[in-house]
Amino acid sequence: xxxxDLCQLLAAPPSGSIIWQDDRLAVVxxxxxxxxxFTRVVWKAHVKEMSDLAPAERAHVMAAVFAVEAAQRxxxxxxxxxxxxxxxxxxxxxxxxxxRYTDDxxxxxxxxxxxxxDASPEALQARAALLPRLHAAIIDQLK
Numbered sequence: 001x002x003x004x005d006l007c008q009l010l011a012a013p014p015s016g017s018i019i020w021q022d023d024r025l026a027v028v029x030x031x032x033x034x035x036x037x038f039t040r041v042v043w044k045a046h047v048k049e050m051s052d053l054a055p056a057e058r059a060h061v062m063a064a065v066f067a068v069e070a071a072q073r074x075x076x077x078x079x080x081x082x083x084x085x086x087x088x089x090x091x092x093x094x095x096x097x098x099x100r101y102t103d104d105x106x107x108x109x110x111x112x113x114x115x116x117x118d119a120s121p122e123a124l125q126a127r128a129a130l131l132p133r134l135h136a137a138i139i140d141q142l143k
Contacts, residue, residue: 067141
């Protein structure tokens with residue numbers, strides 16, 4: 001599906017954006033400056049809903065989502081991790097795994113909600129500095 005943003009992303013990913021992948025899914029660094037560590041788990045085949053996947057495929061997706069969450073918690077120590085699967089605009093199975101902090105720009109709202117404050121540049125820089133460790137931890141979790 002050439003019009004699918006995620007299919008296009010996986011066909012030509014920006015350098016360094018794929019953290020880990022196998023033949024069925026990819027773990028992708030989103031690169032959202034206000035949310036260091038924001039990661040997507042993307043099923044490679046164009047499938048609209050989780051229930052369109054076979055049970056073993058669903059389990060594989062969720063194992064990757066939980067591995068990313070565990071790595072985020074271990075390395076980044078967020079106050080909360082948000083897990084979300086929408087696909088309203090891109091009907092393609094994918095999960096957002098977002099480390100959240102009480103001082104981030106939107107907390108306690110969702111990241112697409114009303115902005116509450118400006119995030120501290122120093123806090124964002126410190127969190128961004130953890131990304132190499134986070135990516136290594138994700139890879140380790142998915143071995």
